[in-house]
Amino acid sequence: MKIDHIAIAVNDVEESAKVYQQALGVDNVEFETIESEGVKVAIIHLDNARVELMQPTNDESPIKKFLDKKGQGLHHMALDTNNIEGEVERMEGCGIQFLGKIRPGSAGTKVTFIHPKSLHGVLTELCSHPKG
């Protein structure tokens, strides 16, 4: 199990990406729009993991609701596992609750989310990258 990324809700992902790129001294940034989740993402590649900035693409986006309620800031953490099906089964055996089933994420990943009430208020993504 390792940290895959830290996700941050922002109002304007292009402008925020410039600020983060300059602040962190990182050139390696990609943009991706995930219509099914209602977000546009800037992926900032650090040496061992990523920082992801997320802007809502519509008013129904959960990120829009988060921004309206809490403002910009830390949104969730994401943990990478080689075996997401096995981990979900193991965690459910420990009483951990999930938000939805395992589903396709960006770039060939499989993802699901642990309910914040199972981890003391922390929304936690579990993800699995395609092999090879």
Added chain:
Amino acid sequence: MKIDHIAIAVNDVEESAKVYQQALGVDNVEFETIESEGVKVAIIHLDNARVELMQPTNDESPIKKFLDKKGQGLHHMALDTNNIEGEVERMEGCGIQFLGKIRPGSAGTKVTFIHPKSLHGVLTELCSHPKG
């Protein structure tokens, strides 16, 4: 630059550490009390970085204030650099504001914090581990 840890504010670090250990399937956990910062910390070692759970040790602790205002949840992210003095100087040149000077952290580290208003609401620790 890499992700060093994700820090989470909790009410009871012993109980939370048990939950996180079981949920993440991690045995490697250390506890440390940092009186100068008013926190007791559980350090959960993942493969590439750490999750740190923080409980206030007194009513003046900034973590106590955070919990009273926002409840348990994500508190800050920490980035590891080999050259904290150089990074702070470079970042100040970009207009990034800091909360206090570089100071000793736990286990021989040097730390400082980037003001959340410089990174769209995200309190960000910069840290540097002792060499060798």
